[in-house]
Amino acid sequence: AQSVTQLDSQVPVFEEAPVELRCNYSSSVSVYLFWYVQYPNQGLQLLLKYLSGSTLVESINGFEAEFNKSQTSFHLRKPSVHISDTAEYFCATQGASYDKVIFGPGTSLSVIP
Amino acid sequence: DVKVTQSSRYLVKRTGEKVFLECVQDMDHENMFWYRQDPGLGLRLIYFSYDVKMKEKGDIPEGYSVSREKKERFSLILESASTNQTSMYLCASKSPRGAQGDTEAFFGQGTRLTVV
Numbered sequence: 394a395q396s397v398t399q400l401d402s403q404v405p406v407f408e409e410a411p412v413e414l415r416c417n418y419s420s421s422v423s424v425y426l427f428w429y430v431q432y433p434n435q436g437l438q439l440l441l442k443y444l445s446g447s448t449l450v451e452s453i454n455g456f457e458a459e460f461n462k463s464q465t466s467f468h469l470r471k472p473s474v475h476i477s478d479t480a481e482y483f484c485a486t487q488g489a490s491y492d493k494v495i496f497g498p499g500t501s502l503s504v505i506p
Numbered sequence: 507d508v509k510v511t512q513s514s515r516y517l518v519k520r521t522g523e524k525v526f527l528e529c530v531q532d533m534d535h536e537n538m539f540w541y542r543q544d545p546g547l548g549l550r551l552i553y554f555s556y557d558v559k560m561k562e563k564g565d566i567p568e569g570y571s572v573s574r575e576k577k578e579r580f581s582l583i584l585e586s587a588s589t590n591q592t593s594m595y596l597c598a599s600k601s602p603r604g605a606q607g608d609t610e611a612f613f614g615q616g617t618r619l620t621v622v
Binding site: 399402427429435436438439442483493494495496497498499 | 510539541546547548549550551554564596598600610611613614615616
């Protein structure tokens with residue numbers, strides 16, 4: 394069965410510092426990988442996704458993630474965080490059938506002024 | 507602008523009540539999902555539907571049922587609400603996986619249900 398692991402439940406970081414949110418997946422088949430973000434009191438929205446091609450994918454607000462097949466990882470990074478990046482971040486992968494989206498437990502990013 | 511709308515943001519119900527959570531999407535998506543979100547557990551899939559009147563159990567279907575009579579509407583039903591069903595409930599919809607790969611899931615704002 395496919396699964397997603399996010400080892401860090403909470404990540405505090407100072408404003409303008411770099412951050413990495415870790416994500417590992419398990420799958421015996423080709424995967425599609427996603428990062429979703431949930432701002433306070435809102436639903437989830439897609440941040441970025443890897444389907445195929447270049448292993449480095451970027452979002453419009455400065456985040457990037459790299460698909461690493463040998464390490465089964467899809468870590469999310471940002472070189473300099475902003476207060477507005479404070480949110481819950483979920484790594485996700487597709488299911489084996491019927492397009493189920495399987496989520497990790499989430500990482501709460503807190504940016505400290 | 508794509509939209510998934512959940513009928514209530516906050517709901518308080520008594521133990522034993524039958525509870526209906528409604529979700530409507532305007533994107534003509536085939537697939538719709540109900541998740542519950544709890545601290546430390548992330549999002550857990552309750553049920554999903556890939557077509558009208560079609561449904562599949564997710565990871566935690568016990569105590570829940572669903573209804574999909576129309577393509578745009580997917581309802582989650584708590585037959586007899588219990589305090590351990592106090593949670594945030596999120597509805598999502600997406601198109602089936604296409605030739606270019608998987609597609610994005612769109613989420614509603616969530617319904618925070620409290621069962622007392």
